[in-house]
Amino acid sequence: MTIALIPWFVFPSLSLGPFTLQSFGLLSAAGILLGMQVAARAARREGLDPRVVLDFSVIAVAGGIIGAHFVHLVFYHPEELADPMRILKVWEGLSSMGGLAGAILAAAVWFRRRGLRFGPYGDAYALGLAPGWGVARLGCFSVHDHPGVRSDFWLAVDFPGGPRHDLGLYEAILLFGLAALLFALRRRGQLKGLLLPLLGVLYGAGRFLLDFLRARPGDIVYADGRQLGLTFAQWFALGLMAWGIARLARRKAPGEPR
Secondary structure (H helix, E strand, O other): OOOOOEOOOOOOOEEEOOEEEOHHHHHHHHHHHHHHHHHHHHHHHOOOOHHHHHHHHHHHHHHHHHHHHHHHHHHHOHHHHHOHHHHOOOOOOOOHHHHHHHHHHHHHHHHHHHOOOOHHHHHHHHHHHHHHHHHHHHHHHHHOOOEEEEOOOOOOEOOOOOOEEEHHHHHHHHHHHHHHHHHHHHHHOOOOOOHHHHHHHHHHHHHHHHHHHEOOEOOEOOOOOOEOOEOHHHHHHHHHHHHHHHHHHOOOOOOOOO
């Protein structure tokens, strides 16, 4: 019996002066725009100001890019710091979890300065984040920049040199599944106000496990670094899970005074 593998593919890129436009950039931008619009619509349905979502999204993207590049350089590929100019090239080398960390820090500052509470917008952001991030992860899959260990699994990609897991694809599948779950809960009116903690727990658990499939140093030339045997994403995923569990545990029972 022949194992069905996804064939290796490469999308053409477009050179625009000093920049090169790739499928990764296009799908990442599409994911950001989708997430913004879905979150804004969800906020409007909840009687919240959608302009808050849209205004903060610009700050979140900026903070996310800075955080994503910082984590890539410091935790995944510190050898690149030998060239100081790499610090300024924020578009070269991005970590998704670093981006999330940067966006969280930006939210803490921005919402406080505006005198706004983030909590009421949590469900809206969860509903936008999951599908938007899923589309962006398809961008990662399109350029195969998260190779995994060798495998003959039927969803493995036939990389040059042999089939491997492609973590961009797996994470996109995870995020689209979580998006479907969150929208189903919202339609049923369940876990209102707790969709973001739930997303933190489920995505954190999924990402923690998936990163064990990531290629390790010595397996490929450009493998992500580890700290105490785990990737930065896994350590951060543990934090997301702890935060989400704590928030869900504080949920008030029906009729219980708030």
